[in-house]
Amino acid sequence: MLRTHTCGELRLTDINKQVTLSGWVQKSRNLGGMTFIDLRDRYGITQLAFNEDVNKELNAKARNVSREYVIQVTGTVIERESKNKNNPTGEIEIQVTHFTILNEAQTPPFTIEDNTDGGDELRMKYRYLDLRRNEVRKNLELRHRMAIEIRNYLDKLNFLEVETPVLIKSTPEGARDFVVPSRMNAGQFYALPQSPQTFKQLLMVGGFDRYYQIVKCFRDEDLRADRQPEFTQIDCEMSFVEQKDILETFEGLVRHLFKTVKNIDMPHVPHMTYSDAMTYYGNDKPDTRFEMKFVKMNDVVAGKNFKVFDDAELVVAICAKGAAEYTRKQLDELTEWVKRPQIGATGLVYARHNPDGTIKSSVDKFYDEESLKAWSVACNSEPGDLILILAGAEEKTRKAMSELRLEMGSRLGLRDKTKFSALWVIDFPLLEWNDGDPNLLASLAGRWHAKHHPFTSPNPEDIALLQTNPGVVRANAYDLVINGVEVGGGSIRIHNRDLQAQMFELLGFTKEEAQKQFGFLMNAFEYGAPPHGGLAFGFDRLCSLFGGSDSIRDFIAFPKNNSGRDVMIDSPSEISDEQLKELNILSVIEAK
């Protein structure tokens, strides 16, 4: 070892020990005849002291190292005169007697500090330097700790971690697949898994009973800020269970993680139907750290000749507690905010419930004091509250109000990143109509699309509706939502060949297509498939939630940018003609 101790472990009890440390120069200070270097490694920072009077040559050498040089020093642990109580090693320093430069360093393009001067682009290009920063390293340490605790919990419950293949078969009925040309099977391609879904179901057919895997998955999507082409799932499946068994088991996992990783006692996780989530929060992943539920106002506001409300499919209000103090300027700004294209509302109506009990609205010419009292009753407002109302087409208005609710939550400080509120959303619709989702192949438009995936079991009560009114069939599916983030989701699966075949038919597969793509699974169902179900958590997102960040990228060691590029290694990149030829493909771009 090029060290006897790390830079984080020496204390007053180590005084007079001869030690060797290795690490990076965080900074150095020259004070007359003395030089001090802060030596950094993953474990901490230790101060090195050089004294010109003791060793002139060594002191001169120490003065010549710059930030981020890698050095090795040997010396004696001594007590510091001016102690630094903020640093665990701050009571000691090393009186250096030997000094070796292990590697030099150019001046880094940004400072290796908690608050760096490097922008996003630069930090991505030099990710290996960004990784030296405390904050980034702590995020990845958290991720490591969470993975350990996930495995501890599941292992104790007899789950087996089984690796499923990465080179599988393209079944692009979900999002787009990444594909891999096969050199040995000319003209054919593997695909990278969007999830190990079919394999974990086959493990259940194979009697594995309880399976999990922390596993990379791939989705060739047009990326958004919080998406990565490769991402990690905690993928789980159980046999001989009903929905409640799965919810209990994985509520247990989440509580275990909160307890062991953050020392938080998570209360029981409530259940909410999809329908209620949409009605009260306009969103299937409501942030329940705060109430501010939707109030449908159509009946309350009707008949006062205010055309905007009378003509609206939906008039919906929220009551922002204690926001009656908002100034006209703030309210104007909020009105502009909801009118931005991302939100898309046409306007905002508000009513102040003043501290003196009076109510004043922005549409007083249509609504008298009495009408506004009815608003207040409907919204359960109290003096000091602010009622905000949007109106228009149902889906659009609900979406806009959901955004406004979150925005008000943020403005009112109700979305504290150190508080956590979880819920299970259940009874999702089984299907949704695809009228041209850009993340799906164009050929799939104008069809029913499985909201979760084609293997999700319909609610048994609704099976008859599959034939007559598929859009209202509820799925035996559930999502775990924490602080408005969809952290995981899953379902009880179909385990019957006929029902699975019916499902594929509903999704527009011909019998032949279904057999060609998923025949192996349907065949498996004929050899004794047990009832089973499971779920998958988005591990990147779960980590970012635990770490109090909105970005999963902060919790991935080497993330890609929004164009799917790794700017550090400069990938993707062109490959040689020799490679293309061996793989039996032509690049259309090259061919042009």
Place this chain on the structure above:
Amino acid sequence: MLRTHTCGELRLTDINKQVTLSGWVQKSRNLGGMTFIDLRDRYGITQLAFNEDVNKELNAKARNVSREYVIQVTGTVIERESKNKNNPTGEIEIQVTHFTILNEAQTPPFTIEDNTDGGDELRMKYRYLDLRRNEVRKNLELRHRMAIEIRNYLDKLNFLEVETPVLIKSTPEGARDFVVPSRMNAGQFYALPQSPQTFKQLLMVGGFDRYYQIVKCFRDEDLRADRQPEFTQIDCEMSFVEQKDILETFEGLVRHLFKTVKNIDMPHVPHMTYSDAMTYYGNDKPDTRFEMKFVKMNDVVAGKNFKVFDDAELVVAICAKGAAEYTRKQLDELTEWVKRPQIGATGLVYARHNPDGTIKSSVDKFYDEESLKAWSVACNSEPGDLILILAGAEEKTRKAMSELRLEMGSRLGLRDKTKFSALWVIDFPLLEWNDGDPNLLASLAGRWHAKHHPFTSPNPEDIALLQTNPGVVRANAYDLVINGVEVGGGSIRIHNRDLQAQMFELLGFTKEEAQKQFGFLMNAFEYGAPPHGGLAFGFDRLCSLFGGSDSIRDFIAFPKNNSGRDVMIDSPSEISDEQLKELNILSVIEAK
């Protein structure tokens, strides 16, 4: 839950309990008015009893289920009359009161027994049924247990598990890459990692100090029996270490695994140079469960007018203890064995050291009693031993003798799969000459090729030889070999830009190529790269070794066949023109 207990947990202490079990019908027996079903799940087998006198209808129903039906039963735990001491649940049975068929099953194409009647091909196609067999499941349970223990050990030593990307950049200087066309970056490709090598080195540059990952890797090779296109590595890296630190740390890991998984106290792992391994075993991964070392005989046998020996570049012997009893027939058969094309020897010379002390050889007309005494002294043979000699061109003869030694070890029962002998092979050559390796791109032939990989550090004493005689430069590299299987390998890495550039030059890269492919790593070395090194274990192989099997396929849930196909899901397969078009590629086969 569709059960209160598993099929493996009920005992005499549970008598009179009302229980519900779910599982598969292993077999059923009709005995007059009684029907017995063995109900199986992952945890065991429990006997179900149906009595016509108690419930005629239930008994009739029970008679109608076949093998592999999935059923749920409720009943009372009762003591069995005829107990089965070989089954942990064999003292009880369930007197069934309720019975539900959860799913029917066709007759499986092979029996779900320890000794199945299914051939390899059939078992692969119906892998989900093969997984129900005890043996296959036990292999994967072992794999799970090993992964848990690996993480336990490394976590305690402050290693962080960090996930590195799967979509990386093609650098086909090693084996061939699998590539992935990028839809969003037309004409460009990602590659799947052959190992996370450069990323783990960047983690060291990033100050992560100790990294590991149990990770899928990919190599587009022409497959052999024991290779898979995707395989799993235990990938590790440490900073501020020398070779001995790495050997100690990972010897510790292997000892921990042997102790916790197999309750074996592994002795200290000896070191052997590559040169000694080749001299004494003709092989850089010697099976050291038995001695039978090579003895170079050129000098001993010279000058007796036996042209075959006199003209040979290498004459080499092994002494097979206690094999003097081999009959003429056995020796003829062994001679045929070494002459097979896979072994390639031209003949076999032997000398029996008879129990009475006389020595008789197959070339007695050239070698008298005295000469043969000299053979015996050289080979350290004793009465009862058999000396076997091969002669010819050095490399070929060494290889043939290595095979013969292993064969004799097997025939003499010296390769017990329950005994384990490990060693570190060190001081590998840095480079080898590529005269047309079929697993490399053809354009790389006629060049030096890195024996481990281009990031391996030369032995510091040999650096000057890089310029003058690169073929003899030793690498700071090491392999862990157990029972003749290369279980892992690694090296101290280059951490200096100039040395890395020199290495690429030696491997035939132009400056531009080196910069284009590995510029990110060489740049990283300029910002304070610490001395570092590591290794990777082949996890599939380590599991098969622990499981006492020669095939890694038995330890992979869904393996591919020797053509890289998954015959269960029928992959790789063709993809649609719509997909090809979006990915900006043409399939040459399709285009034809």
